[in-house]
Amino acid sequence: MTTFHARALQPVDPLFPKAGAAIDLLREAIVRTHHGHIAVVSSFGAESALLLALVAGIDPGLPVLFLDTGKHFPETLAYRTQLVARLGLTDLRVVQPDAAALARIDPDGTLHRFIPDDCCALRKVAPLEHALAPFDAWISGRKRYQSAGRAVLPLREEVDGRVKLNPLAEWSAAEIAAEIRRRDLPAHPLVARGFPSIGCAPCTRAVGPGEDVRAGRWAGSGKTECGIHRSPASRRPDPQPVFPQPIPASPSATPATGNEP
C-alpha cells in the first residue's frame, strides 16, 4: 500500500514532461553543479507544496529557508509544520528579522501600514540576503502565470553573482493544481477560503471571482512584489515613504501572530 509520504514524493508522471524537466533542473543543481551550496526559499503558501515535494524527492536534507516576518497567518505556520513532517524535510531554517533593527525601525509593528516597502525590506529582504550568504544558488517557486511582471521569468537566472532557479516558471495554475492532487499533497487551509496567493496577514486578502491570483497582495496600494526577487542593485538605496495613506484593512484576513498590535 502506498503511504501518504511515498505518494507525495512519487516520481513524475511520464505523460507530463514539464514535471520531468523541473526535476531534471533541480537534480542537476542540487546533486551536481551546486551540491552543498544551494537552498530552496519557501513561503509555505498556496502552491509551495509542489516545489517542496520535488526537492524532497531529490534531497530531503536540502536547506529550506522560511522568512518568518512575524506577520504570517497562523494557518501558514501550522501548514509549514504539516508539510515539513509530511515530506520528511530535515533542514528547515526559520529566518527572522534582526531584532535590533525591528526595535529601532518598527517598534510597534505598524510599519506595514505606512511604508510597506520598508517593512518588506526589514522583515524579508535583509534577512534573506543574510540567510543566503552561505549559498551560491537558490530555488524559488515563482511562475510566469502569476503576474505580468513575471511573464518572462526564466528557468535559470543569475542575480548579482548568485544563481536562481525557477523550475516551475512554465507551469500553469491548473498544471500545478493537478500535480498537487496527483501527489495527494495537503492544501494550505486558506486556499479554500479564497486565498490563491498568501503572504503576510496584514497585506493579504481573499480575491473575488475573476480577480488576478495576486490581486489580494498589498491590495489597493500599487505594490506588487516584496522585493526579494529584485536585484540588490535595483533596490532603493535610501528607503522613502511610498504611500501617503495606510493600506486599507483586509476584512477577511486572520489576525497575524506576530507583533501586530
Ligand code: SF4
Ligand atoms: S508583506 Fe506586509 S507585513 Fe509582510 S513584510 Fe511586507 S509589508 Fe511587512
